[in-house]
Amino acid sequence: MRNFLIWAVVAVALIILPNLVSFSQQEVLVFLTINILVVASYRLLTLTGEWSLGHVVIMGVGAYASALVTKELGLWVPLGILVGGASAAFIAFLLSYPLFRMKGFYFLIGSFAAGEIIRLMWKRFRDPFGGAKGIKGIDPMPDFSIGIYQFDFFEPVSYFYFSAVVVALCLWILWRIEKSPVGLTFHAVHWQDKLAQASGVNLRSYRTLAFVIASGFAGIAGALLAHYIGTINPNSFDVEVMVFVLTWAIVGGTGTFYGPILGCIVLTILNEIVLRELGLEQTRPLIYGLILILSILFMPNGLESIVQKFTRRKEAK
Amino acid sequence: MFELLAQTGLNAAYAASYISLVAVGLVLIFGVMGVINFAHGELFMAGSYVVVALYADRMVPFFVAVVAGLIFVGILGLIMERALFRPLRDNPLGGLVASIGFLLILQALAVLGFGVRMEYVPPLTQDVIVFADKISIPVARLYVIIAAVVMLSALWYFLKRTRFGWALRASAQDPEAAALQGISVTQTAMIAMFIGAGFAGLAGALTAPLVSVNPHMGHTIIVTAFIVIIVGGVGSLEGAVVASVVYAFVHTFVTTFYDGVLADITGLSLMLIVLIVKPTGLFGSADRA
Structure with missing residues (x-):
C-alpha cells in the first residue's frame, strides 16, 4: 500500500x-x-x-x-x-x-x-x-x-x-x-x-x-x-553521444538499477538547465569535464553510493 | 598508372609518419600504465594550437614552435599523470573516464581561446621536390617524415640502450616485478606519459600547416590511433609502427581510388577482422586485457 x-x-x-x-x-x-x-x-x-x-x-x-x-x-x-x-x-x-x-x-x-x-x-x-x-x-x-x-x-x-x-x-x-x-x-x-x-x-x-x-x-x-x-x-549517434551515456552510467554508478538513471537525471539537469541558465554556454563542456574528473576521483562508486549511505543510516536508527 | 601508384605511395608515407608518432605514444602510455588515453587526439590538437599561437600569430620560427609544442604537450601529459592516472592506478575504467573528462576540458579551452573556426597556418615552404612527371612531394610533408623517423629511432635507442629505457620496458612487462627490483613505478609512468604525450604534440605541431586545425580535429586522430594499436597488437611498439604503415597505405589507396568514407569503413573492418581472428594483434604476445 x-x-x-x-x-x-x-x-x-x-x-x-x-x-x-x-x-x-x-x-x-x-x-x-x-x-x-x-x-x-x-x-x-x-x-x-x-x-x-x-x-x-x-x-x-x-x-x-x-x-x-x-x-x-x-x-x-x-x-x-x-x-x-x-x-x-x-x-x-x-x-x-x-x-x-x-x-x-x-x-x-x-x-x-x-x-x-x-x-x-x-x-x-x-x-x-x-x-x-x-x-x-x-x-x-x-x-x-x-x-x-x-x-x-x-x-x-x-x-x-x-x-x-x-x-x-x-x-x-x-x-x-x-x-x-x-x-x-x-x-x-x-x-x-x-x-x-x-x-x-x-x-x-x-x-x-x-x-x-x-x-x-x-x-x-x-x-x-x-x-x-x-x-x-x-x-546524431556518434561517439560523443556515447561518451555522454557512458558518463551518466559511471557518474551514477552501475551497482544498482537506479544508479545510471540518477546519473542521467542529475547530469542532464546540471548541464542543460543549471549551466545554461547561468549563461555559461561556451564553458559548459569544460565544467562538465571537470565534474566528470572530480566524480571519478572522489566518488568512484557513483552517486548511488551517497544514496545508499543515507538509506543505510536511516535503517540503522 | 605507375605515376599514380608512386604518388599515392608518397602520400601514404607521409600519413604513416604522423600516425605512427601518435600511435606509439598511445601504446607507450597503455603499456606502462594500463590505461587507454582517450584524450590522445586532443593532445595532438593541443600541439597544433601551440603552432597556431606561436608561429601563425606571433611569428616565432616554425621549428621553435614545434619544439615548444612537444614540451608543452609533454607537460600536459605530466599533469594528466599526476592529477588523473596516479590516483586512479587501480581503476582502469576510471582512468578512461577521467581522460574523457580531460578531453572535454582541452576541447573547451581550445574553443574559448581560439573559437570554433578553422585556423589558418601559413605554409612553411611552398617548395616541392619533383621526382618525375606527376610524382612529387611537398617539402613540408618531407619534414614530417624525417622528424618521425628521427624521433622513433631516438625512442628505440632510448628504450633498448639506456637504463631508463630498460626500467620502462620492465614496468610495462611486469609492474610488480619491476617494483621489486627497485624501479620507481611513478617515475617510469611520468617518463612514459611525457614521451607519449610529447609525441602526440609533436605530430600535431608538425602537421599544423598541412591539415585544418580546429578544436574537434582530435576525433579522427584517436579513431585512427585505435585502429592502428589494435591491428599492431596492444602494447607492441614495433607493431604500432608497422600497423601505421599498413593502415596509411590501405587508407590512402582506398581514398584515392574510391572515396574517404569507404576508406574509413575499410580501416575499421580491418581492425574488426584482426580482433576476431587474432585479438592480440599482428605483433602482440601477452594478453593484457
Missing part, C-alpha cells in the same frame, strides 16, 4: 512537472525521458561485465529502422517504434557473433569499430539512409485522444506524457528481467564466471541475451527520439 502511494505521488508529480517549466525545458524533459531508457538498457549489458561503445549506434539502428518503415512503407508510427526495437535487437544478435569472441578491453574497442562501421554505412549509402544529411520529415506520432486528455504531438508536453508511459513500461520490464532468474544469471556471468560455467551456464549465450535485450530497448529509445525531432543523421 505504501509503495502504491509513493508511485501514485511520483505519477502525479510527473504529470504536473512539465506544466511548471519553460518550453525549452519541456523539450529537455522529453530528451531526458528517452535518455533514461538508453542508460537503463545500457546497464543491463554492463550487468554481464561488458562495456560497449556501440550502444548509441544500436539506438540509431532503431531510429533509422522506425523512420524508414513509417516513411517509406507507411507503417503506423507506434508499430514503427516496435519495429525499430526489433531491428536493433536483430542487428545486435548478428553483431554478437563476432563481438562475443572478445572480452573486456577488446570488446570495448570491437563494439566501437562495429558501431562506427554501421554509422559510416548510413553516411556512405544515400539510398535508403539519406547519406550525411540523414532522413528528414519523419512522420510524427498521430494525435489521439483518451477522453480526458487530447494528445497533440506538436506540443512537447504531449510527447513527454507519451514517452514517459512507454519508458516507464520498458523500465518495468527491464526491472523484472533483472530480478528474474535470468537477471541473476547475468550477475553470475560477471562476478562468478568460472562457477557459473561449472554449474552449466553457457556464458556466451547469456552475454548475447543481455546484449540483444539491451539493444532492443535502446532501439525503442532511438525510435522515440526519431519521431519526436523528425530528422536524424549519422552524427
Whole structure:
C-alpha cells in the first residue's frame, strides 16, 4: 500500500512537472525521458561485465529502422517504434557473433569499430539512409485522444506524457528481467564466471541475451527520439553521444538499477538547465569535464553510493 | 598508372609518419600504465594550437614552435599523470573516464581561446621536390617524415640502450616485478606519459600547416590511433609502427581510388577482422586485457 502511494505521488508529480517549466525545458524533459531508457538498457549489458561503445549506434539502428518503415512503407508510427526495437535487437544478435569472441578491453574497442562501421554505412549509402544529411520529415506520432486528455504531438508536453508511459513500461520490464532468474544469471556471468560455467551456464549465450535485450530497448529509445525531432543523421549517434551515456552510467554508478538513471537525471539537469541558465554556454563542456574528473576521483562508486549511505543510516536508527 | 601508384605511395608515407608518432605514444602510455588515453587526439590538437599561437600569430620560427609544442604537450601529459592516472592506478575504467573528462576540458579551452573556426597556418615552404612527371612531394610533408623517423629511432635507442629505457620496458612487462627490483613505478609512468604525450604534440605541431586545425580535429586522430594499436597488437611498439604503415597505405589507396568514407569503413573492418581472428594483434604476445 505504501509503495502504491509513493508511485501514485511520483505519477502525479510527473504529470504536473512539465506544466511548471519553460518550453525549452519541456523539450529537455522529453530528451531526458528517452535518455533514461538508453542508460537503463545500457546497464543491463554492463550487468554481464561488458562495456560497449556501440550502444548509441544500436539506438540509431532503431531510429533509422522506425523512420524508414513509417516513411517509406507507411507503417503506423507506434508499430514503427516496435519495429525499430526489433531491428536493433536483430542487428545486435548478428553483431554478437563476432563481438562475443572478445572480452573486456577488446570488446570495448570491437563494439566501437562495429558501431562506427554501421554509422559510416548510413553516411556512405544515400539510398535508403539519406547519406550525411540523414532522413528528414519523419512522420510524427498521430494525435489521439483518451477522453480526458487530447494528445497533440506538436506540443512537447504531449510527447513527454507519451514517452514517459512507454519508458516507464520498458523500465518495468527491464526491472523484472533483472530480478528474474535470468537477471541473476547475468550477475553470475560477471562476478562468478568460472562457477557459473561449472554449474552449466553457457556464458556466451547469456552475454548475447543481455546484449540483444539491451539493444532492443535502446532501439525503442532511438525510435522515440526519431519521431519526436523528425530528422536524424549519422552524427546524431556518434561517439560523443556515447561518451555522454557512458558518463551518466559511471557518474551514477552501475551497482544498482537506479544508479545510471540518477546519473542521467542529475547530469542532464546540471548541464542543460543549471549551466545554461547561468549563461555559461561556451564553458559548459569544460565544467562538465571537470565534474566528470572530480566524480571519478572522489566518488568512484557513483552517486548511488551517497544514496545508499543515507538509506543505510536511516535503517540503522 | 605507375605515376599514380608512386604518388599515392608518397602520400601514404607521409600519413604513416604522423600516425605512427601518435600511435606509439598511445601504446607507450597503455603499456606502462594500463590505461587507454582517450584524450590522445586532443593532445595532438593541443600541439597544433601551440603552432597556431606561436608561429601563425606571433611569428616565432616554425621549428621553435614545434619544439615548444612537444614540451608543452609533454607537460600536459605530466599533469594528466599526476592529477588523473596516479590516483586512479587501480581503476582502469576510471582512468578512461577521467581522460574523457580531460578531453572535454582541452576541447573547451581550445574553443574559448581560439573559437570554433578553422585556423589558418601559413605554409612553411611552398617548395616541392619533383621526382618525375606527376610524382612529387611537398617539402613540408618531407619534414614530417624525417622528424618521425628521427624521433622513433631516438625512442628505440632510448628504450633498448639506456637504463631508463630498460626500467620502462620492465614496468610495462611486469609492474610488480619491476617494483621489486627497485624501479620507481611513478617515475617510469611520468617518463612514459611525457614521451607519449610529447609525441602526440609533436605530430600535431608538425602537421599544423598541412591539415585544418580546429578544436574537434582530435576525433579522427584517436579513431585512427585505435585502429592502428589494435591491428599492431596492444602494447607492441614495433607493431604500432608497422600497423601505421599498413593502415596509411590501405587508407590512402582506398581514398584515392574510391572515396574517404569507404576508406574509413575499410580501416575499421580491418581492425574488426584482426580482433576476431587474432585479438592480440599482428605483433602482440601477452594478453593484457
